[in-house]
Amino acid sequence: MSASRTDEQQAQQGLQRLDTLLQHRARLGACVLLAKTTALSFSRLKMLLEETDGNLGAQLRKLEEAGYLEVRKEFQNRKPVSWYSLTPAGRTALGTHIRAIQDLVALVPAEGRTKTKA
Amino acid sequence: MIALPLFGIGTGIWAGKQQKKTGEINRELGRRHAWHWTVIPIFLVLANALFIGAPFDGDKVGQVVLLVVGLVYYLGGVYFWRGYWFGGLAIASGMFWLLILESYPWTLTGLLTFIALLVPAALDWRRHVRIQD
CATH class of the missing domain: 1.20.5 (Single alpha-helices involved in coiled-coils or other helix-helix interfaces)
Structure with missing residues (x-):
């Protein structure tokens, strides 16, 4: 079997392992940020991801419905605060997705991975 | 205790x-x-x-306190926030000031610790303000 054929198969496998839910910038960003902490408030996520209330709310709901996130609501100084945290299922899905990206990146020749000037 | x-x-x-x-x-x-x-x-x-039973020597007890607190702040700098690093070194340096200086070793230690904690905190604060701008 030629090297390029193996690369093609690896690329196909890598693409199949990518999680469609985690391909959106806000959803991937939220999961990555939540992976390194216990919980983040909605306003903190909004600030870090630079998203609008409506868009972020919609994206987080999709992750919640998929069982990747859990939300806990509480009152702080009489204001409602939503705390988001990653579920074990979400952590596993993120791990699989990141590993798939790493495998795909490894297939790109070194010159294709050099930094480009901003 | x-x-x-x-x-x-x-x-x-x-x-x-x-x-x-x-x-x-x-x-x-x-x-x-x-x-x-x-x-x-x-x-x-x-x-x-360790000093229980021995005649009280303020300088020796002080040196141990400065060394322990300095080490804890230094490790705080390694694990939590880099600013504690300099503070830890400044606190521990008090051990040497107590050895070599006749007068004001504690004042010097306090002053160095104040500067060592204040400067990184101010620089960190300025960096945060710049990021938010």
Whole structure:
């Protein structure tokens, strides 16, 4: 079997392992940020991801419905605060997705991975 | 002596409240902070227990206290925030000031510690302001 054929198969496998839910910038960003902490408030996520209330709310709901996130609501100084945290299922899905990206990146020749000037 | 470890527990509770204010809860980091700052007073008590029965020598006890607190702040700089690093070195340097200076070794240590903690905090604050701009 030629090297390029193996690369093609690896690329196909890598693409199949990518999680469609985690391909959106806000959803991937939220999961990555939540992976390194216990919980983040909605306003903190909004600030870090630079998203609008409506868009972020919609994206987080999709992750919640998929069982990747859990939300806990509480009152702080009489204001409602939503705390988001990653579920074990979400952590596993993120791990699989990141590993798939790493495998795909490894297939790109070194010159294709050099930094480009901003 | 019994009240001293409460310092660390109090630090943990305070850190938890601060985390809620910033909108970011990190239980693992909070737990590490609480352990780290609880251990200082325990080590201070144990280190000073070495002097039980011996005639009280303020300079020697002071040197041990400065070394332990300096080490704890230095490790705080390694694990938590780089600013503690310089503070730890400034506190521990007091051990040498007590050895070589006849007058004002504690004042010098206090002054160096103040500067060593204030300068990184000010630089950090300025960096945060710049990022937010």
